[in-house]
Amino acid sequence: MDRTAQTITDGIYNLWFENGGWAQLSAEVFDRGPARIARAMTSSSPGFSPSAGDRASWSGIYFANPTHAGLSARDVAIDTVGGGAPAWLVEGKGDRSTWAIHIHGLGSPRAGTLRGVQIAADLGYTSLVISYRNDGGGPTAGSGRSSLGVTEVEDAEAAVHYAMQNGAQRIVLFGWSMGATIALQLVDRARYHGIVAGVVLESPVLDWVAVIKANCVRSGLPAATGILAIPWLALRPLSHMVGLPTTIPLRDLDWVERAAELTVPTLIIHGTRDDSAPIRVSQVLHDLRPDLVDLEVFTAGHTLSWNSDPERWRSTVTEWLSAHVNSDGR
Template sequence: MKGETEGRFHTPDVSSITPGPRRATLRTADGVRIEAVHDPCAKGPADTAIVVAHGFTGAATKPAVRRAAGVFAQYAAVITFSFRGHGKSGGRSTVGDREVLDLAAAVEWARSLGYERVVTVGFSMGGSVVLRHAATHRGSGRGRTEAVAAVSAPARWYYRGTPAMRRVHWLVTRRTGRLVSRLGFATRIHTKDWDPVPLSPVEAVPLIAPTPLLIVHGDRDPYFPVDHPLMLAAAGPAQLWLEEGMGHAENAAGDALLGRIGDWLIAARPAA
């Protein structure tokens, strides 16, 4: 495994023999600096890295993300990072649009560390990002992923059908909401509308095959009801897990479910 600076990846506080977590600052294709953390597999050297994409207002250091990383580290090495506008990353959140570039930088960093196989798992906003990333980074490039799991992801943009999502839209679209987001949730949101509107998650799904795809969703999700995962699963080859009693995203995903996802990511291979 490599510990030196490589191109767009800077790891100033890490020794090449450090066995524990290492931190890095990544630079995306559009020049945004992203904080990232590498946790080695708890069971020893591994050939697979799981890259974790958090939900809106999350960050690499948030307790729910660290808990997920701890569970996934029982199966593989883990890369966590903070999307633009979140945590110690630079820039401003575009709420799922240019965040694909953040994920691509994290995937490429995992490959630069020597992992032969890189897989992704995303929660909520991060779920939409891993879907779009898998659809747009296919083939043999360094930004590709070998398997993808989307947890609590929306199927379509601009959804306002639940009180929780109406609150999110207020945070994103109103000046006062963005101030609350910055001061209350440490999330800095871009002020411009999408132009053009990015590929929606449900439009991305048919483009992902033959990469294995898992859709996970709770039947008590207060943000996106079950028609969202059903739409995603119907759009292309995918496994669908509807979890009884589960709420939303990384905060609601128990250790047992995270373990099942980790197991699936390690085992998943393209269909023959």
């Protein structure tokens, strides 16, 4: 492969090929000269064999489906206002009272959360791996555009109801990137106090203004350019003109400003190389609420902490859940 900052990064990753198929890569990097490196394929999609010149996307989405992740799952549909939202149900072993709901981020498929589902399964939780409106798998609503978690939370709430109707007495929320925005809105709803027992957030979006500025910089624009986008999100009729189903209440989604309102034990995992959702926001939230928010820092990019060190990620989450959710012995 071409030598890039991504392809020489520590950890295990996946290549998703534009002509179909995927290939998992080993952690070891072999030097092939100043412009090339090689990594061994450890697994690939059935019947797939890449050829020289094939184009592929570098990805942290390591598992294509539950079976590939070693999980036994069945397809279910969550009833939402827009119709059935497909989900994977991974039934827990032993006590069925604790469920985990896994919420993926913007532009990522639900398969990306399977990295966390494995841990929930090992702990005996029943897992619900959800889709939501306009994510490419769930129902299409309006113009098909994302509302940055503001309306998507209604579909995640339907998943919480599904879990409660099927025996969940307490729920752990796993939120990846924008999935964290959705998860924290659920936690904020009084009717779930006492039901949501813990929150695990990977590369969370805790402040959309900071994220918009960071992504401007990543695109080669001044951070201040992001300020120009704010009225188009927060004001009518501007938000309507760009196809958003609603205005985006950015202040309501700023969890640094709302740090005092947090009520549920929260584990944040964040990478120092995250140029999409700045780690400094997570650090500030941790500093404001060290009584409730734990922060584990990895040398990794956005949503790539698991890939950079799977064993450490697994042990971190397992130990935290065991201490904060399973501490009563259940």
